[in-house]
Amino acid sequence: LRLIRTLATPGAIPILHPAIMREISFWLLSGENGNEVCKLALPDSHTRRVAEAIYLLRGNFTYAVRVEKLAAAARMSPS
Known part of the structure; x- marks a missing residue:
């Protein structure tokens, strides 16, 4: 405020x-979620990679997004 x-x-x-x-x-x-907030700043953390995939979804919510593209954004396998 x-x-x-x-x-x-x-x-x-x-x-x-x-x-x-x-x-x-x-x-x-x-705060009580400070640990999770900190993980968002770490470039190779699992939390950060998932956040990048979520960012991709939010930016393209009107389009179909392929699982392979999400996996690449999160640096994970499609499975």
Whole structure:
């Protein structure tokens, strides 16, 4: 909410944005799901690979997406 409120004062954005983003990151990583959030940032984690496949689905939800393409996005086998 504080981050959105900075839009009303554009001059404050360059000063407050880094601190607010750092605080949001802290709360995300130190919360009960922080471990899972951290895995999203690791390039070769299973969670990150599945997230990439989900991203592909979201970007192409109006089209048929082949399992092979999803598997490639997640760096997994089609099976």
